[in-house]
Amino acid sequence: MTRFRIKLTLTILGLISLVLLLMGMYFAKVLENSYLQSLNELLSRESKLIAQAVQFPDVFSDRKTLEQRILQVAPTDEVRLTLIDTKGNVLYDNSTYAPEMENHHDRPEFLAALKGETGISRRYSETLGHDMMYVAVPIIQDTQIVGAVRSAMSMKDITDTIHNMWYSLLTGLLVTLVVGSIVVSRISFSIIRPIEEITRVARNITQRQYESRVRIKAKDEIGQLAGAINFMASSLEQQMYEISENQQRLSGVLTNMTSGVIFISEQRRIMLVNPAVEKLLGTAGHEIVGKLHIEAGKSFGLSKYIDRCLDNSEKFREEVHIYYPQERVLDVNFAPYINFKGEARGVVVVLHDITEIRRLEKMRSDFVANVSHELRTPITSIKGFTETLLEGAMQDEETCRNFLQIISDESERLYRMIRDILDLSKIEQKRLPLQMNQVHLQELITSAVAIMNDQAQRKQLSIALPNQTPEILLMTDRDCLQQIVLNLLSNAVAYTPEGGAITIHTEQNAQRVLIQVSDTGIGIPEKDIPRIFERFYRVDKARSRDSGGTGLGLAIVKHLVENLHGQISVQSREGQGTTFTVTLPFL
Structure with missing residues (x-):
């Protein structure tokens, strides 16, 4: 902006200088012409006056009488007077001795006078050493030209006057440039400063600093422009705030959605995924964004439906099976993305994991x-x-x-x-109310063992109770915990051959209580372990039915443990026995 200020200042000063120079040249020429016209008129009158005074034969023919007559008519020597005969000989000159002067037959003003005209000439005088103006008029006797009177005056005063005028003009121009440069600089600064301020705010807006404002209070066009810029900045700030808020809301919705959302562009590349998709596909979002959907999704069925939606711009819903990173069943909604022009520019895919359902x-x-x-x-x-x-x-x-x-x-x-x-x-419906009381864990286990003792003795099974020290006091529902222990003991007794052993172990730390029921029974095959907590699931159906079990005991145990905010796990090897571990929070 400084360069623009310099250019503006130099342009204005250049225009001022040009105008002053043109005006100076015009007035100098006018002044010079005015001086020359006045001088010309003065010399013409002087020459004509002398010509009338000496036109008489008795005067013109006698050099002495001629000189006397001229001194009578023009006693001063401000004007140089010269009388010349028709041959060019100088008869009289009031500034130089006439006989010594050269012949004037070739002088232009003399030649014009011989023709009966008033001759005017301007040239350098070798005699006087400066410019002179010459005016010659004819001397007429009885209609016959017998000579010429030439009046001359130095132009030194006129030249000096014009030179002084140019000097004054140049001095005035210099002063005008100095004063003008100061004034123009101030004016240009007052013009450029608002523009610089507006430029600064516009640049800040491009850098997303929407709080910037133009601090100008003028009411002219610049002030109106500043007001428009401020209004634009305020509007942009409000709009960007709303856009940011909408983006935050959209981001929050997408991030916290349990359903996966994918946006695929018309070039069939993934442009947006939410965290739920990352879990479903087992790949970080930044690794799949920008890739082709068939490459990133790793599911032929899903990619086939995406291509169908892109090609036909139709909205539909399908159930899709995916097998990576694990087998899942997805309920997928496909919808074309339509821009503000009504053109299909991509596909929005919403995935619901219905594997559990x-x-x-x-x-x-x-x-x-x-x-x-x-x-x-x-x-x-x-x-x-x-x-x-x-x-x-x-x-x-x-x-x-x-x-x-x-x-x-x-x-x-x-x-x-x-x-x-x-x-x-x-x-399962949590309709069983919990009565939280302080329970002596060893006493509860001893009571449960006493209930199962008859069945264990019939099969000659030994039951090892946990160590009584230190005593474990647990804040829980006594009936639920007793049912858990009874069901686990019942399973151990039912599936342990005669002469086997059952061991109950307890453990406590600052956060949890652990209860383990181990037996030396038939064990559980590894392939059946994930399903043993399902309703009516039996590993050995014939023996389970003979034992009088309903197939619901472990399912009841699992739900009771979850109601008590605990966890249950199982470790078993076929033919070597089984260990159930119940972990409850220590309240």
Whole structure:
């Protein structure tokens, strides 16, 4: 902006100088012409006056009389007077001795006078040594030109005057330039400063400093421009704030969405993903953004539907299976992205992970099938033996008693199954209220062992109780904890061969309490371990049914532990035994 100020200053000063020079040249020329015209008129009158005075023959022919007459008419020597005959000989000159003067026959003003005209000439005088103006008029006697009178005056005064005028003009020009440069500099500064201020604010706006404002209070056009810039900055600041807020909201929504969101451009490249997609695809967002969707997604089915949406610009919903990084079932919504011109410029893909829903649906289906199967067995037995009795078996007392005992056992088994199903339903729906009390863990375990002692003795099983020191006091629901221990002990007794051993171990630290139930039973195959907490799942179905189990015990244990905010895990090797570990928070 400094260069513009210099250019503006030099331009204005140049214009001022040019105008002053042109005006000086014009006035100098006018002054010179005015002086020359006045001098010309003065010399013409002087010459004509002398010509009239000496035109008489008796005067013109006598040199002495001629000189006297001229002195009478023009006694001063301000004007140089020269009388010349027709041959160019000087008859009289009031500034130089006439006989010594050269012939003037070739002087232009003399030649013009011989023609009867007034001759005017301006030239350098060798005699006087400076410019002179000559005016010659003819001397006429009886209509005949007998000579010429020439008046001359020095132009030194006129030249000096013009030179003085140019000197004054140049001095005035210099003073004008100095004063003008100061004034123009101030004026240019007053013009440039607002522009510089506006430029500064505009540059700050381009650098996203929207709080910048132009500090100018003028009411002229510059002030109006400054006001427009300030309004624009304020508007941009408000708009950028709203855009930033919308971006933050959108980012917050996308970041916290459990559903995955992918935006694919019309070039089939991934432009945006949220954290949920990173979890689903098992790849960091920065590694897949910019890649082709078929390369990043690693799912032919998903890529096929994306291409279909891009090609047809249609909105649809599909269920897609992906197998990397793990098998998942996704409910995917595909929708074209339409810009403000109504053109399809990409695809928005929303992925919902429904793997757990499908798993639960399968579990529900399996549960219904298992319940139907488990209920059908005792009901079939009861129905069969009842029909047999009604058909006449009641007459045989021993057979009748045996059948009735079987009916009673099956009814009891059916009752336990329904009771366990209802208990499990209550536990899952958290309809079982917790009564938090201080529980002596060793006493609770001893009580549970006492309940299972008869069954263990029938199979000659030994049960090792935990060490009584230090005593563990736990704030929990006593009934829930007792049911957990009883179910684990019941499983250990049921699946441990005769002569086996069961060990109960407890441990405590500042944050948790650990309860372990170990046995030397048949163990669990590795492939079945992930499913043992499912309802009605049995590793050895025949033996489980013979043991009187309902297949719901471990499912109940798992949900009870979760209700107590704990965790349960299992370690087992087939043929070597099983260890269940329950971890509860120490409250």
